[in-house]
Amino acid sequence: MDAKADQKTSAATATAAPAAKNGERQSERVIIRTVGLKKSYLMKDVVTEALRGVDVEILTGEFISVMGPSGSGKSTFFNMIGALDSPTTGRVFIDEVDVAQLTAEELAYLRCHKIGYIFQSYNLIKYMTALENVTTPMAFGGVMPDEARERGMDLLDVVGLKERWHHRPIEMSGGQQQRVAIARGLANRPSVLLCDEPTGNLDLRTGQEILDILKRLNTDQNVTIICATHDHRMMNICDRLMWIRDGQIERLARRDEVHIEVGSIGGQTE
Amino acid sequence: MKQIDIAEQPWLGLRRTVGITADGIRYRLFRAAVTVAVIAVAVAFLMNILGESLIKRAVARNTRERITQMRLIYDWSARLTNPGSLESVLSELAANEPGQDRYREMQQMAGLDDARMAAFHQEARLARRYLGFFASLDYAKRRDAIHTAEGMAIFERLRSASGMEQFRTAMSHIKSVRFVTSYEDLDAFLARGPELLATAQAVLDGRRRAIAQVGRTLRQEPVLQALVRSEGDLGQVIREAGFVFPADTVAPVVAEQAQRLLDVLHLEETMDSEKCRQLLAQQGNVMPADVNVVMMWKYLDNPRFAARYLERMRESGVVVNSLTPERLVDLAKARDENAALLQAERLTMDAGKGFMGLGERLVWLLFVSMLVCGIGICNAMLMTVTERFTEIATLKCLGALDGFIMLMFVLESAILGIVGGCVGAILGALIALGRMLAAFGTNFVSAVPVTELLVGMVASVAMGMLLAAIAAVLPSYQAARLAPMEAMRIE
Numbered sequence: 081m082d083a084k085a086d087q088k089t090s091a092a093t094a095t096a097a098p099a100a101k102n103g104e105r106q107s108e109r110v111i112i113r114t115v116g117l118k119k120s121y122l123m124k125d126v127v128t129e130a131l132r133g134v135d136v137e138i139l140t141g142e143f144i145s146v147m148g149p150s151g152s153g154k155s156t157f158f159n160m161i162g163a164l165d166s167p168t169t170g171r172v173f174i175d176e177v178d179v180a181q182l183t184a185e186e187l188a189y190l191r192c193h194k195i196g197y198i199f200q201s202y203n204l205i206k207y208m209t210a211l212e213n214v215t216t217p218m219a220f221g222g223v224m225p226d227e228a229r230e231r232g233m234d235l236l237d238v239v240g241l242k243e244r245w246h247h248r249p250i251e252m253s254g255g256q257q258q259r260v261a262i263a264r265g266l267a268n269r270p271s272v273l274l275c276d277e278p279t280g281n282l283d284l285r286t287g288q289e290i291l292d293i294l295k296r297l298n299t300d301q302n303v304t305i306i307c308a309t310h311d312h313r314m315m316n317i318c319d320r321l322m323w324i325r326d327g328q329i330e331r332l333a334r335r336d337e338v339h340i341e342v343g344s345i346g347g348q349t350e
Numbered sequence: 351m352k353q354i355d356i357a358e359q360p361w362l363g364l365r366r367t368v369g370i371t372a373d374g375i376r377y378r379l380f381r382a383a384v385t386v387a388v389i390a391v392a393v394a395f396l397m398n399i400l401g402e403s404l405i406k407r408a409v410a411r412n413t414r415e416r417i418t419q420m421r422l423i424y425d426w427s428a429r430l431t432n433p434g435s436l437e438s439v440l441s442e443l444a445a446n447e448p449g450q451d452r453y454r455e456m457q458q459m460a461g462l463d464d465a466r467m468a469a470f471h472q473e474a475r476l477a478r479r480y481l482g483f484f485a486s487l488d489y490a491k492r493r494d495a496i497h498t499a500e501g502m503a504i505f506e507r508l509r510s511a512s513g514m515e516q517f518r519t520a521m522s523h524i525k526s527v528r529f530v531t532s533y534e535d536l537d538a539f540l541a542r543g544p545e546l547l548a549t550a551q552a553v554l555d556g557r558r559r560a561i562a563q564v565g566r567t568l569r570q571e572p573v574l575q576a577l578v579r580s581e582g583d584l585g586q587v588i589r590e591a592g593f594v595f596p597a598d599t600v601a602p603v604v605a606e607q608a609q610r611l612l613d614v615l616h617l618e619e620t621m622d623s624e625k626c627r628q629l630l631a632q633q634g635n636v637m638p639a640d641v642n643v644v645m646m647w648k649y650l651d652n653p654r655f656a657a658r659y660l661e662r663m664r665e666s667g668v669v670v671n672s673l674t675p676e677r678l679v680d681l682a683k684a685r686d687e688n689a690a691l692l693q694a695e696r697l698t699m700d701a702g703k704g705f706m707g708l709g710e711r712l713v714w715l716l717f718v719s720m721l722v723c724g725i726g727i728c729n730a731m732l733m734t735v736t737e738r739f740t741e742i743a744t745l746k747c748l749g750a751l752d753g754f755i756m757l758m759f760v761l762e763s764a765i766l767g768i769v770g771g772c773v774g775a776i777l778g779a780l781i782a783l784g785r786m787l788a789a790f791g792t793n794f795v796s797a798v799p800v801t802e803l804l805v806g807m808v809a810s811v812a813m814g815m816l817l818a819a820i821a822a823v824l825p826s827y828q829a830a831r832l833a834p835m836e837a838m839r840i841e
Contacts (some may be wrong), residue, residue: 164747164835177356184752185358191834192749203744207377208370216370220749222360229606264748 110176111304112138112269117170117309119156119327120336126129130156132327133170140271143298143314146308154308155276157324162197162274163190175271190231196265200277202257204249210236211245217267235263239279239293253311255286262293266303275295275307279314291317359751367754373759378734382766385730389770390777393814397778398785399712400806404799405786410698416691422600423607426580427573430564430588433557436550443471443553443612444478455594457555460549476531477505478541483530490529493518502547509540521625560591577608580723586745598794613673613681617650618643620659625666629659680776690793697789720817727821731763735829746834759826760819767818771811779807 117134120127130153138161139143148154159165160172163179172179175194182190191197204213211232218228236242239259249257258278265273276293279287295317299304307314315321321338323330375382434442439456446453448471457467473697484496484504495517500505507513521529529536567587568576576584585601595601621643631638633649649655656678663670735742742755783798 159835162747162835165833182356183358186356188359188746188749188751189357191747197747199744201740203740203747205741205744207373211374216745217748219362220359220751220754221365225366268749 097255103204109140110137110206111140111142111174112306113144113173113176114161115171115173117157117160117167117172119153119160119165119168122270127164130327131160133326134324134329136332138272138304140304141298142200142320143295143305143318144307144320144322145318146306146322146324147310148330152324154185156327158274158276158306161272162186162195188220192217193268194215194271196267196270196273198261198265198273198275198278199257200280202249202254202261202281203231204260204264206249208248208250209248210241210263213249213260214263214267217264221268223268232263232267236260236268238266238297239263253286254282255289258282258286258290262290262297263269266297270303272304272306275309277307277308277310279311287311288313359749360795361751362754367757368765369763371579371758371765374758375762375765381730381734385727385763385766386770386773388723388730389767389814389818392719392726392817393771393774393810394778394781395719395774395805396813397810398718399716399778400810401779401782401803402786404478404802404806405782405797406698408797408799408802409694409786409790412794413691413698413802414695417695419603420688420691422473422604423577423611426595426600427577427608429593430561430573430577433554433561436554438555439550440474440477440546444475446543451594451596451600451699455592456467456553456556458594459560459592460552461547461556462552466549469729470546471551473539473542473549479530479541480504480536487527491520491524494523505540505543508536510544514540525630526836556592560593563591564588564593564804574608574611575605578612579605580608581605582816610681610684613671613677614685616669616671617646617673617678617681620663621646623663623666623668625662626659626668647682647685651686652679653679656682657817685795687793690791694794720813724817724821727767727818728825731759731822731825732762732828734762735759735825738829739832742829742832743834746832752830755832756823756826757828759829760822763822763826764815766821767815768811770818771814774814775807778810779803 090092114134114136117131118129119131119135120129122128132153134153134157146154146157156165160167161174163172163174166180177190179187179190204210205216211229214232214235215223215225215228218231219225223231233242233245236245239262241256241259241263244252244256249260252260258281262273262278265275273294278294279290282290291311291313292300294305294307298305298317305318307318315335315338318335320332320334322332433690442452443456448468453467453471456470457464460467460470462470480503481504484492487495489647496504496507496513497516508517521527531539564587567584568835579585580588580595581597585595585597588595589597615767621641624638627638627641630641630646630649632657634641634645636645646659653675656675659678660670660673660675663673689779745755786798787795
């Protein structure tokens with residue numbers, strides 16, 4: 081898998097053409113855009129506003145970290161941009177497609193082909209081997225078994241688990257499971273990799289391995305990565321940082337801008 | 351507006367779906383085993399009841415045939431002495447099809463041509479239908495309609511104007527019962543009544559003449575004794591008198607049975623002999639006064655005792671005729687067999703009624719058991735769905751369609767249903783066979799309806815599968831509609 085392959089998925093869209101042609105790493109193409117995103121839940125007659133108007137644009141090939149305390153609306157934001165939930169008002173565009181307009185089948189297609197999900201608790205299918213886990217999204221996407229197997233092995237190779245392809249999740253460590261999950265997330269060459277606390281259940285060293293893989297994918301293969309995290313190491317590798325608090329974007333900044341500031345309070349955060 | 355390059359998800363192939371489902375079942379083998387057990391028990395229950403009724407029905411049919419055969423001697427000794435009544439002639443005819451022995455015999459005796467005989471047959475059937483209708487009424491309704499008349503007297507009563515009027519009035523009050531034909535048909539039938547009676551009378555007269563003819567040949571000889579010779583000269587006499595008495599099928603059986611009956615009677619008379627009684631008393635360790643026929647037959651089953659018994663008979667001067675020990679054992683065995691046959695007849699009295707030979711109560715029982723099983727499976731599947739929330743949500747994140755999730759669960763349940771159904775069907779059939787063997791003995795093994803049982807088993811398995819699949823629809827619908835963001839939740 082290479083950067084061109086990644087671009088191929090979005091080549092059909094009109095604006096993607098020039099971006100693919102000049103082959104720049106930062107093609108400045110918007111992959112996810114939210115407009116006035118609001119979400120409120122009704123719980124026992126009390127309306128809880130989880131998101132109160134989020135406007136953000138995420139570009140192709142970006143590595144963006146989303147940070148925020150628990151209950152800040154971070155997860156809700158993630159569900160929205162992952163096409164897992166629909167907003168109360170506002171819109172989400174994934175690859176310039178309005179998610180709200182899609183039918184259930186089209187949503188399934190979107191989740192299958194455009195987005196790769198990585199969860200804190202890995203969420204591998206317990207009764208499938210590593211390879212089967214990786215090839216399942218391909219099967220859903222209609223890839224022929226032989227091709228899926230080949231691609232699955234390549235992906236496992238990328239995360240360094242080629243030798244463990246026939247192992248089930250229970251036979252692997254947390255870090256290995258998460259690596260399989262990353263390979264699975266990349267199965268259909270998605271435009272975006274959505275990571276929900278990918279290192280949350282891992283120790284420092286294993287977490288670092290995962291971060292390295294993510295960074296490598298971002299750098300080498302130009303995979304767009306959106307990462308919800310509490311892990312401050314993430315700051316060192318991401319392009320942009322986004323803080324959410326009380327359902328709103330508190331701050332959105334490039335890493336180099338932030339780094340100085342973190343440096344100034346470095347003693348407290350690291 | 352941008353061009354949207356979103357397409358619909360293709361369906362996953364059935365083979366892959368089955369593969370994933372099977373892997374899932376294998377992973378949760380214990381839960382699957384419990385579900386299979388629930389289904390197996392329900393299907394075993396179904397198959398057991400079904401199998402027992404099928405076997406019972408077949409045994410009943412078999413028994414009835416064999417009993418008819420067994421009673422040929424009684425039948426014929428009665429027929430050669432008693433002409434019967436008008437009613438018995440009509441019901442006998444109605445029970446027979448054209449071309450059967452009894453049908454031809456009646457035709458010959460009454461001297462009817464084919465057309466008139468056919469008409470007579472029709473009338474007899476109609477009469478049976480009417481009588482059946484009146485017999486089916488409960489006492490109060492019957493009394494209202496025809497007072498206390500019975501049998502042919504009912505027609506007699508209806509033929510009178512007042513009787514008919516009472517009947518019609520009563521029928522107009524009875525709303526719950528419909529008369530079997532129109533009243534015009536009844537009127538027409540009644541109008542033809544004298545003719546019908548005349549024909550029946552002709553049959554009766556023919557029988558009387560035939561009986562008289564046979565009686566002249568027999569002189570004073572008892573019929574039973576004479577029937578021993580039915581294969582030879584007597585058979586000829588009976589045929590000449592006008593009875594249809596097939597020389598190849600019925601006559602040998604009757605002769606054999608007559609001989610056996612004579613032997614039995616003769617042996618039972620040995621109870622009168624003091625010495626024979628003593629031997630039996632000795633064998634059974636009882637007082638000679640307490641010895642009875644049942645004991646005698648029980649001991650005669652044993653060849654050695656039979657030989658001793660014959661010896662004792664000779665000693666006490668009882669005529670032994672051509673009896674041998676083997677014959678005695680044979681008679682004793684036949685007696686047991688006949689007893690088993692009668693026992694089977696009693697046991698299968700109610701067989702063959704209702705849906706598939708099941709009684710109404712059993713159908714209800716089956717329905718309830720299926721319901722309980724369905725709820726059980728539903729519960730098991732709901733549990734499975736609940737504990738697989740994360741998995742389902744993850745699959746949806748990976749691009750699974752709602753239909754796939756649903757299919758996966760229904761398929762899982764159906765697979766469990768087939769496995770449970772097979773286990774249950776085999777178990778149920780074995781239990782049914784075992785129970786029926788215990789009830790009827792090995793005497794009826796040949797009557798076991800193998801094909802019907804196999805069909806029943808297949809039907810049971812299908813039933814189990816269907817039940818499981820249907821029970822899984824609701825839980826799987828619930829599973830399919832789960833929001834994929836459930837996967838984001840941390841366990």
